[in-house]
Amino acid sequence: MNPLLVKVLNDPHKSTQLTLNQWEILIPQARVASLLSTLYILLEEKGLLGSIPDRPRAHLFSDWLIHNSQVQTLKYEVKWLKRALGKADVKLILLKGAAYIAGNLPAERGRLIGDIDLLVPVEKIELCETVLAEFGWKPGEQEPYDEQYYRQWMHEIPPLRHVNRGSILDVHHTIIPPTAKPNLDAKKLFADAHEINPGIWVLAATDMVIHSAAHLFHEGEFDHGLRDLLDLDRLLRHFGEKETQFWAQLLPRAKELDLQRPLYYALRYVRHFFHNPIPPSVLEMTSALKPGYLKTRIMDFCFLRAFLPDHPSCCIRGVSIARFFLYLRSHYLRMPIHLLIPHLVRKARMRYFNDSKQDEGETNKALN
Amino acid sequence: MKWRACSQGRIYDAGNSHIVYFDPASGSTYMINEVADWLLTELAINPLTTEELINRFMSQAEEISGAEAKTLVEAQISELQSYDLIEAS
Amino acid sequence: MPRFKEITDTEAKDTLARGDLRLMVGPFAYCLQSNETLVFDGLRKLYGDHQILPTESFSDFHLSLRPANLVQKWRKKIDFYFDGQRPFNRIESQHAYAFLEWGMNWCVSTTANEQLKLHAAVLAKNGIGLILPGLPGAGKSTLAAALCLAGWRILSDEHALIPFRTNNLIPLCRPISLKNQSIEIIRKFDANVVLGPETHETHKGTVVHMKADLAPGSHDQSFIPAQLMIFPRYSQEAKLVLHKKPKTEAFMFAGLHSFNYSLLSQTGFDTMCTLMDAVSCYDLTFSDLDKAVQVIEKLLLEAGKS
Numbered sequence: 001m002n003p004l005l006v007k008v009l010n011d012p013h014k015s016t017q018l019t020l021n022q023w024e025i026l027i028p029q030a031r032v033a034s035l036l037s038t039l040y041i042l043l044e045e046k047g048l049l050g051s052i053p054d055r056p057r058a059h060l061f062s063d064w065l066i067h068n069s070q071v072q073t074l075k076y077e078v079k080w081l082k083r084a085l086g087k088a089d090v091k092l093i094l095l096k097g098a099a100y101i102a103g104n105l106p107a108e109r110g111r112l113i114g115d116i117d118l119l120v121p122v123e124k125i126e127l128c129e130t131v132l133a134e135f136g137w138k139p140g141e142q143e144p145y146d147e148q149y150y151r152q153w154m155h156e157i158p159p160l161r162h163v164n165r166g167s168i169l170d171v172h173h174t175i176i177p178p179t180a181k182p183n184l185d186a187k188k189l190f191a192d193a194h195e196i197n198p199g200i201w202v203l204a205a206t207d208m209v210i211h212s213a214a215h216l217f218h219e220g221e222f223d224h225g226l227r228d229l230l231d232l233d234r235l236l237r238h239f240g241e242k243e244t245q246f247w248a249q250l251l252p253r254a255k256e257l258d259l260q261r262p263l264y265y266a267l268r269y270v271r272h273f274f275h276n277p278i279p280p281s282v283l284e285m286t287s288a289l290k291p292g293y294l295k296t297r298i299m300d301f302c303f304l305r306a307f308l309p310d311h312p313s314c315c316i317r318g319v320s321i322a323r324f325f326l327y328l329r330s331h332y333l334r335m336p337i338h339l340l341i342p343h344l345v346r347k348a349r350m351r352y353f354n355d356s357k358q359d360e361g362e363t364n365k366a367l368n
Numbered sequence: 369m370k371w372r373a374c375s376q377g378r379i380y381d382a383g384n385s386h387i388v389y390f391d392p393a394s395g396s397t398y399m400i401n402e403v404a405d406w407l408l409t410e411l412a413i414n415p416l417t418t419e420e421l422i423n424r425f426m427s428q429a430e431e432i433s434g435a436e437a438k439t440l441v442e443a444q445i446s447e448l449q450s451y452d453l454i455e456a457s
Numbered sequence: 458m459p460r461f462k463e464i465t466d467t468e469a470k471d472t473l474a475r476g477d478l479r480l481m482v483g484p485f486a487y488c489l490q491s492n493e494t495l496v497f498d499g500l501r502k503l504y505g506d507h508q509i510l511p512t513e514s515f516s517d518f519h520l521s522l523r524p525a526n527l528v529q530k531w532r533k534k535i536d537f538y539f540d541g542q543r544p545f546n547r548i549e550s551q552h553a554y555a556f557l558e559w560g561m562n563w564c565v566s567t568t569a570n571e572q573l574k575l576h577a578a579v580l581a582k583n584g585i586g587l588i589l590p591g592l593p594g595a596g597k598s599t600l601a602a603a604l605c606l607a608g609w610r611i612l613s614d615e616h617a618l619i620p621f622r623t624n625n626l627i628p629l630c631r632p633i634s635l636k637n638q639s640i641e642i643i644r645k646f647d648a649n650v651v652l653g654p655e656t657h658e659t660h661k662g663t664v665v666h667m668k669a670d671l672a673p674g675s676h677d678q679s680f681i682p683a684q685l686m687i688f689p690r691y692s693q694e695a696k697l698v699l700h701k702k703p704k705t706e707a708f709m710f711a712g713l714h715s716f717n718y719s720l721l722s723q724t725g726f727d728t729m730c731t732l733m734d735a736v737s738c739y740d741l742t743f744s745d746l747d748k749a750v751q752v753i754e755k756l757l758l759e760a761g762k763s
Contacts, residue, residue, distance in 0.1 A: 020515040024488075028519065028540035055486070055515050062570040069395070069720045076394050165394075312541040378723070380730045382704035390726040395719060397726065399709045 003314050005029040005039075006273055009230065012042050016051040023056040029309040033226045036063030038110035045109075067110050074101055077116060077167045082199045084135040085120070088127045091201050093119040093193050095172065095211065099202040100231065107234040111227075115159060115168040119203070121190060122173035129157050129171070136162045137169050175203075175211040176218060176259070180334050184257055205239040205246055206253040213266035214259045220330030222306040222323060226273075229307055232266050233274040240279075247282050264289040269303055302326050370415035371445060373408050375453045391453060398451055404444040408453060415457055418445060462505030473497055476521060479510035483618070483629030483678070485569070487561060488516035491553070493535065496522055499554040499653040503632045503668045506676065518564040522553050539564065555656035555664045558634060562615050565629070566716050572627060573619040573728045574716040579612035579626050579683075580604050585760050586626045586683035587753070588617050588736065590711050596691025596743070599639040602667050603746040604753065606647040610672035612681065616716070621728050624735035625680035632666035640665050646746055684760045686711070686736040687753065695744045699752055702738040 004026050008014050018026065030036045040060035043049050049057060078092070085092045094102050097113035120128045137160035139147075147158055156177075160169040174186040189211075192204035203211060212235065216228045239246040254263040264286055270276040278286075290296060305322035308314040328344075335343060380388035387405050389398045400408075403425070410416060410424065418441065426437045448454045461469070461480065472478045476490030478500075491497065510516070521538040524530035525547065534547045537560050544563075548556050565574070577590040578601035587609075591597035598614055605611045611630055618627035632653060635643055640663065643650055651668035670676060686707055708729055712718040718725040737760065743749035 020513060023515050024519070031540060032542060053515060055484075055517060058571050059517065059568065062568055065570045065717075066720060069722060072392075072395055072722060079393075310542070378726055380705070380708060380726075380733065382708075382733065384703040384705045386703070386705045388705055388708050388729075390723070392723055395722045397709070397712055397718075399705055 001308065001314065001316055003029055003309055005033060005035065005226075005309055008039065009035070009042065010274060012046045012048055015043060015048055020053065023053060025313045027056055027059050029311050029313060031059070031063070032311050033309040034112050034224055035110075035227055035230070036060050037067035037112060038227070038230070040064040041110040063112075064110065067112055070113055071101055073167065074098055074113065074116065077165070078102060078200060080135055081116070081118070084131050085128065086199070087134075088124060088131040090120050090124050090128055091193070092199060093190070093201040093203070095119055095175075095203065096215070099208065102200050103196045103202050105235065106238045107231040111231070115170045117170045117172060119172050119175070119189065122186065125157060125171065125173055129160075132160055132169065132171070136164060138163060175207075176214045177334050180218060181258060184259070188256065205243050206250050209235050209239065209250065209266070210254050210257060210259050210263055213262040217262035217265045218330055218333050220327040222326065223310065225307045226309060229269055229273060233270040233276050236270060236276055236278070247279050251282065251285055260289050261291070265299065265303065269307065272304070273307065369456050370417050371411055371421070371454050372415035372457045373411040373453065374455045377453070379405070389453070391451070394452060396451070400447070401444070403440050404448055407441070407444055407448060411454055418442065421445070458508040458510065460505065461500070461507050461509050464509070466501070469501065470497055473500070476519070477512055479512075479514060479516050480504055481508040481510060482561070482631055483613075483627060485518065485565065485629070486510055486514065486516040487564070488519045490521035491523060491557075493522055493550060493553045495551070495554045495654050496557055499557070499666070502651065503653045503666055506670050508676065518561075520557070520560055520564070522557055524550070552656050552659065554654045554666075555659065558632065558666055561631065565616050569618070570717050570720060572621065573718065573721060573725055575617035575619070575711050576615070576714045576716060577617040577711070578614045579617045580609045581612055581626070581681045582609045582757055583761055584681065585685065585757060586612070586681040587685040587687065587757070588626070588683055589687055589689055590714060591689055592714070596689050598633055598635060599642060599691065600689050600743075600746065600749055602633045602635060602639070602643045602669070603646055603750050605633065605667075605669050605671060606643070606650065607750050608672060610675055611669040614669065617683075619683070619728055619732060620680065621724050622731050623680075623728070624683045624732045626683050627680055628678060630670050630675050633669045634664060634666050636664050637662040642746060643667065683732060683736050685756055686738045687756070688738070688740045689749070690740065690742045691744065692742055693744055695742050697745065697748045697752065698740075698742040700740045702740045704733050704738055707738040708733050
């Protein structure tokens with residue numbers, strides 16, 4: 001199925017022909033997909049804002065105000081991050097949404113971000129944690145089990161939260177958990193990172209795309225799936241146009257990082273949803289990366305459903321199964337099986353007990 | 369070590385003993401007293417040391433002892449620094 | 458546009474059951490769905506004068522209160538759905554009405570950033586707007602209810618909606634929520650008060666909602682300029698005390714207890730400046746509602762003269 005949201009993203013002029021009842025589907029779809037502000041900017045760029053009804057426009061604008069606030073906040077956080085990491089003599093390398101905004105990339109336009117993702121060398125992780133703590137970013141309260149999950153198994157520090165400002169940092173030392181790809185040489189990513197603004201670094205174009213693909217296609221939860229896929233589409237279009245060597249370098253780099261399969265899926269699904277104009281020569285080469293017939297059918301079944309906005313208008317058969325399968329798959333990709341089963345059981349129990357506690361708490365809070 | 373203002377903010381002044389200060393860089397809003405307001409104005413023009421600020425303050429405020437001036441000025445410097453409105457240069 | 462009371466009970470029940478009951482509340486349209494009797498009864502009692510929209514219209518919020526499945530129905534638990542999502546954990550079905558009202562507030566609190574939103578009760582009389590900011594428990598809802606029964610128009614009991622860089626108030630008329638002793642106090646104030654279903658055994662005791670669109674022109678959508686800002690503080694047995702409040706303090710309190718002041722950054726600040734320039738600010742401590750209402754009427758007269 002092709003959701004109304006995707007149709008309008010691909011052809012913004014359609015927005016001027018929608019009935020009020022269709023807007024009642026589009027706005028909630030965009031809201032649940034975190035794409036309201038993206039839609040606002042898209043319509044603004046095409047000069048279409050004046051041609052849509054007032055109330056839907058108000059919802060788009062309201063979300064754009066949130067995006068705008070986040071951009072300003074990011075600027076301020078980056079100022080402090082530069083100082084903190086500068087003290088540890090570590091480059092500030094931003095990833096994902098924060099990188100798109102700081103780099104002023106098309107993927108930035110309207111993008112809502114949650115946490116700020118950073119990449120630091122593995123040997124400096126502890127030093128970074130210390131220096132970030134000096135500047136106010138400390139690990140939030142974690143269940144001891146979750147803390148162990150982050151540090152011991154994922155070799156990451158848990159998310160850091162600023163004590164006053166509340167901003168959240170995710171500090172990574174590689175772009176995919178080492179338990180998933182123990183042979184990925186993160187040094188290559190650092191070597192090719194470049195400075196887009198004084199003191200602010202981002203990954204090379206190919207690495208940015210590959211990271212985005214790896215993250216998305218190893219992911220277990222797809223609340224932001226469509227948004228992340230749109231990021232990929234925009235990155236590919238932008239770099240494909242602006243960097244002459246981009247397409248020639250993309251597949252070889254994915255091979256070098258051993259991340260060809262997620263890149264294959266990325267190209268497959270940006271083409272399906274957003275008709276991305278991937279050069280025919282690249283398409284030909286990716287056909288060699290295609291999994292077997294059965295696996296392709298299964299992954300299509302899952303991903304074509306997982307990317308749909310989680311709204312009743314997109315409730316086709318198999319969506320729940322697809323999401324559940326991808327959730328299991330993401331853990332399987334991340335952890336060896338003898339750790340995976342106890343982990344899933346443990347998480348399920350934690351969720352059950354938290355829910356029971358919350359049932360009471362939420363009602364109490366709600367009825368104040 | 370000199371202090372300098374690192375914020376170009378906006379003020380709401382209703383003639384009360386405190387003013388409201390908005391810092392566009394951080395997006396934060398603060399209620400600051402007259403001494404802090406005066407410090408921000410001075411430091412926006414030129415960087416000054418703590419001692420220079422205390423001396424200027426004494427020359428402008430009537431009937432205030434050196435010790436009182438020192439306490440007031442230092443307290444406000446500390447507050448403004450914690451708000452990231454002034455920094456040591 | 459027809460008003461909710463103008464359609465029959467049967468039609469109303471059907472429309473609500475199939476999720477097509479579209480109520481105008483100020484600038485917002487809520488599309489509601491429920492099979493719960495409490496929800497239907499409450500809406501019928503309290504929203505009779507609200508306008509309803511046809512099916513071919515745009516509703517800002519799609520809400521549903523229903524059991525998630527047969528098991529939950531048997532357990533007498535229902536869920537609150539917003540655009541098909543369940544943002545909260547399930548509740549007892551006997552709490553359904555209170556949860557609907559709370560949920561309707563939540564929709565505005567978490568979206569609608571195209572204006573500044575303060576956490577306050579908002580009223581108007583003689584074309585003059587009054588804002589009552591306050592934390593829960595300060596008595597603003599009780600005071601708002603008393604003023605309403607004394608002829609003031611309620612613009613909102615939760616959200617002061619202010620278009621950017623103005624001191625105008627956007628009407629958003631809905632029932633006023635009252636708790637515990639406030640319910641009896643208001644019943645004593647006016648025995649004819651119209652109240653919705655009572656919700657018992659909540660964390661804060663009993664909650665009930667009072668029909669507040671009593672004044673003529675309650676559903677008029679024109680903006681009203683704010684000229685008064687009173688910070689109420691209910692304290693049992695306290696003497697009535699009215700003080701002028703420094704505007705700087707009022708600014709900080711209102712801004713800190715706003716839903717989106719920080720989010721709006723410079724625009725939020727500029728709007729607060731415009732608002733604070735236009736309003737006279739007071740702290741009001743009271744225990745006697747009649748006296749509090751009288752004092753506010755006096756302030757209204759003074760504001761009318763300036």
